[in-house]
Amino acid sequence: xxxxxxDRLLTHGRTVGQHDRVAEIIEVLxxxxxxxYRVRFADGHESLVSPGPDSVVQHTAADQDREPY
Numbered sequence: 001x002x003x004x005x006x007d008r009l010l011t012h013g014r015t016v017g018q019h020d021r022v023a024e025i026i027e028v029l030x031x032x033x034x035x036x037y038r039v040r041f042a043d044g045h046e047s048l049v050s051p052g053p054d055s056v057v058q059h060t061a062a063d064q065d066r067e068p069y
Contacts, residue, residue, distance in 0.1 A: 001057055002033035008058040009039055009051060023047075025057075 003009070003025050011021045022060060025038035026046070035050045051057075 001035060001051065001055075003028055003035075003037060003057040004033060008060075008061045009037060009049070009055055010058055011051065011055045014054055023049075037042070 005025055005027060007025045009025055011023075013019050013021075021041070023041045025037045026040050027038035028034075029038065029048075036048055037051070038046060038048055040046045051067045
């Protein structure tokens with residue numbers, strides 16, 4: 001998993017009735033875009049997360065224009 005500040009982290013609900021959670025990645029603390037990430041949720045809550053296999057990084061348009069490493 002690779003992310004940059006400004007990307008979105010989508011975490012799928014793990015049980016029936018649990019909604020997906022979306023957060024903005026505000027800081028990448030791992031090397032080369034790797035977790036952990038500091039994220040901000042829509043309600044303003046910030047958290048440090050190491051996403052699992054139920055999470056997906058949604059890259060911003062600016063990230064898609066970058067040269068690959």
